[in-house]
Amino acid sequence: MLERDVEIVWNRRDTDSYYRLVVRAPDIAPLVQPGQFAHVRILALREALLRRPFSIFQVQGDTLGILYKVVGKGTEVLSRLGPGDRLNVIAPLGHGFSVPGADGPTPLLVAGGYGAAALYLLAERAGRRGIAFVGGRTQTDILCERELSALGWEVRVSTEDGSRGHRGLVTEPLVAELQRDAGQRKLFACGPMPMLKAVAQIAAQFGVAAEVSLDTTMCCGLGVCLTCVVPVRGADGWEYARACTEGPVFEARQVAWELLP
Amino acid sequence: MNLAVSIGRLRLQNPVTVASGTFGYGVEYARLLDLNQLGAITVKGICLNPVRGNPPPRTVEVTSGLLNAIGLQGPGVDGFIRSYWPFLRQLKVPTIINIWGSTVEEYAEVARRFDALEGVGALELNVSCPNIKAGGAQFGTDCHLLSQVVTACRKATRLPLITKLSPNVVSIVPYAKAAEEAGSDALSITNSYPAMAIDIYTRRPKLANVTGGLTGPCLKPIALKLVWDAARAVKIPIIGMGGIHNAADAIEFLMAGATAVAVGTANFYEPQTALQVIAGLRQFMQEQGLTDVRQLIGSVRIDRSDTDV
Numbered sequence: 323m324l325e326r327d328v329e330i331v332w333n334r335r336d337t338d339s340y341y342r343l344v345v346r347a348p349d350i351a352p353l354v355q356p357g358q359f360a361h362v363r364i365l366a367l368r369e370a371l372l373r374r375p376f377s378i379f380q381v382q383g384d385t386l387g388i389l390y391k392v393v394g395k396g397t398e399v400l401s402r403l404g405p406g407d408r409l410n411v412i413a414p415l416g417h418g419f420s421v422p423g424a425d426g427p428t429p430l431l432v433a434g435g436y437g438a439a440a441l442y443l444l445a446e447r448a449g450r451r452g453i454a455f456v457g458g459r460t461q462t463d464i465l466c467e468r469e470l471s472a473l474g475w476e477v478r479v480s481t482e483d484g485s486r487g488h489r490g491l492v493t494e495p496l497v498a499e500l501q502r503d504a505g506q507r508k509l510f511a512c513g514p515m516p517m518l519k520a521v522a523q524i525a526a527q528f529g530v531a532a533e534v535s536l537d538t539t540m541c542c543g544l545g546v547c548l549t550c551v552v553p554v555r556g557a558d559g560w561e562y563a564r565a566c567t568e569g570p571v572f573e574a575r576q577v578a579w580e581l582l583p
Numbered sequence: 584m585n586l587a588v589s590i591g592r593l594r595l596q597n598p599v600t601v602a603s604g605t606f607g608y609g610v611e612y613a614r615l616l617d618l619n620q621l622g623a624i625t626v627k628g629i630c631l632n633p634v635r636g637n638p639p640p641r642t643v644e645v646t647s648g649l650l651n652a653i654g655l656q657g658p659g660v661d662g663f664i665r666s667y668w669p670f671l672r673q674l675k676v677p678t679i680i681n682i683w684g685s686t687v688e689e690y691a692e693v694a695r696r697f698d699a700l701e702g703v704g705a706l707e708l709n710v711s712c713p714n715i716k717a718g719g720a721q722f723g724t725d726c727h728l729l730s731q732v733v734t735a736c737r738k739a740t741r742l743p744l745i746t747k748l749s750p751n752v753v754s755i756v757p758y759a760k761a762a763e764e765a766g767s768d769a770l771s772i773t774n775s776y777p778a779m780a781i782d783i784y785t786r787r788p789k790l791a792n793v794t795g796g797l798t799g800p801c802l803k804p805i806a807l808k809l810v811w812d813a814a815r816a817v818k819i820p821i822i823g824m825g826g827i828h829n830a831a832d833a834i835e836f837l838m839a840g841a842t843a844v845a846v847g848t849a850n851f852y853e854p855q856t857a858l859q860v861i862a863g864l865r866q867f868m869q870e871q872g873l874t875d876v877r878q879l880i881g882s883v884r885i886d887r888s889d890t891d892v
Contacts, residue, residue: 323614323615325615325854325855363852363853369646369647370644370646371644371647371648371649371799371800371848371849371852372644372649372851372852373851373852410853412615412854538639539639539640539642539643541642541649541851542850542851542852544607544611544612544615544854545607545611546605546606546607546611546612546627546850546851547604547605547642547651547653547851548636548641548653548656549639549640549641549642549651549653550639551636551639551641551656561635562635562636562656
């Protein structure tokens with residue numbers, strides 16, 4: 323984990339309200355593990371003081387990339403920055419995914435919307451390819467389809483409005499696949515909370531392991547403020563774990579889903 | 584150039600510590616900055632037993648500040664000693680342990696437990712947390728209860744005692760005096776200010792706890808005035824805190840009468856803040872031709888005709 327002032331190499335619109343941003347961060351880049359995040363201070367925000375956490379989407383040479391959706395004032399200001407502008411970054415942070423080796427279960431990725439951002443690096447570094455289930459509300463929410471294909475993954479797209487791929491939830495083709503064959507499979511998921519909850523249920527139902535990356539409100543990102551807590555099973559039934567430190571990736575069976583909204 | 588100050592028997596190499604609850608137990612920041620450069624490390628509030636804390640959402644960003652309702656989640660005395668004390672103990676800078684209880688007896692018991700621990704720098708009594716049902720601010724907004732807590736802790740320990748006062752009072756003067764008379768060696772001024780935020784689309788409070796405590800730069804002018812009020816009423820040293828995010832902020836607190844300062848919420852967004860404050864303080868003193876930081880303490884110039892404010 324390092325804190326660095328970094329320079330934006332480029333920052334471009336991807337689809338709709340999704341953007342990709344690349345910064346030069348030569349000493350951070352080699353440290354990144356799939357599923358880890360960068361905590362970004364956008365100095366131009368002024369009265370909004372807190373850093374914003376982003377999954378590290380790509381690592382190429384001495385650069386880091388994030389893939390983000392404009393959802394509030396932080397990402398809105400971020401989307402207007404360009405080459406040469408500076409950000410302060412603390413990264414890499416958090417406990418990421420365990421990277422599948424060449425042997426062992428076939429990885430099945432489940433990405434909802436910008437959840438794809440947390441899974442791309444895993445897809446790239448996994449010792450074996452599997453199937454990537456990518457879903458969203460509409461076709462512009464489908465991110466990284468071509469890139470995941472280019473990495474050798476079979477990509478199955480779902481949209482809720484049917485504008486691309488299967489019409490319905492991303493978990494429907496996942497269930498169909500597990501009904502066909504649930505042996506030697508492992509799930510890796512990132513997306514909205516209801517999707518992750520469904521993935522955890524599906525994993526339990528089919529008896530497969532699942533790792534989920536939880537997107538929680540964060541403040542310090544360093545395990546100090548105790549903002550981003552997630553209820554996990556523990557000694558006294560359950561306890562709070564920090565998404566920034568023990569997570570953001572948790573084993574699905576570890577999370578006390580019934581206590582989450 | 585002398586930056587050292589004393590808080591009771593506790594000597595700080597410089598007047599900059601961190602506010603309880605914004606710096607964890609120190610170890611979390613060890614990879615980002617040299618902890619041994621700080622004046623002291625003040626750890627998150629500890630009571631007797633482990634505390635789970637409030638449900639999320641626990642914090643929300645507001646204009647130039649932060650609302651929080653963490654609910655004093657913590658490992659309890661034993662958990663703290665087991666998990667965090669070995670690391671803190673080997674640092675060169677002193678540790679100030681922030682303690683709290685649900686009853687006067689619990690405050691005293693926690694103080695007694697830390698009195699028995701070798702190497703503690705000082706205890707800070709949290710009588711001002713707005714986010715827990717029992718304990719915290721109820722002791723800090725009633726002079727009689729405040730006096731009882733400080734008296735009981737005074738009997739329980741010989742460690743320097745720092746009482747952390749609530750901003751949510753009509754006048755801080757009687758509370759400052761009550762803590763001093765009951766044997767407190769110093770005051771921390773101030774804690775977070777009770778506050779709330781509402782999501783207008785869901786019509787729900789933004790915090791699960793409904794209300795929380797406001798911290799960050801937006802709190803600074805309020806905290807500064809409280810320090811100024813208290814500094815004229817008591818003889819014991821004051822650690823000033825509330826929204827400090829650069830050296831100029833810290834210098835204002837010293838001029839208002841604080842002997843030391845604590846960086847709080849800024850640690851969450853800029854972990855280097857405390858070190859930047861120390862460097863900036865040194866630079867300011869150099870520019871001003873000052874040789875001792877104590878020359879700044881209480882040095883605010885008030886014209887005689889202004890003192891009725």
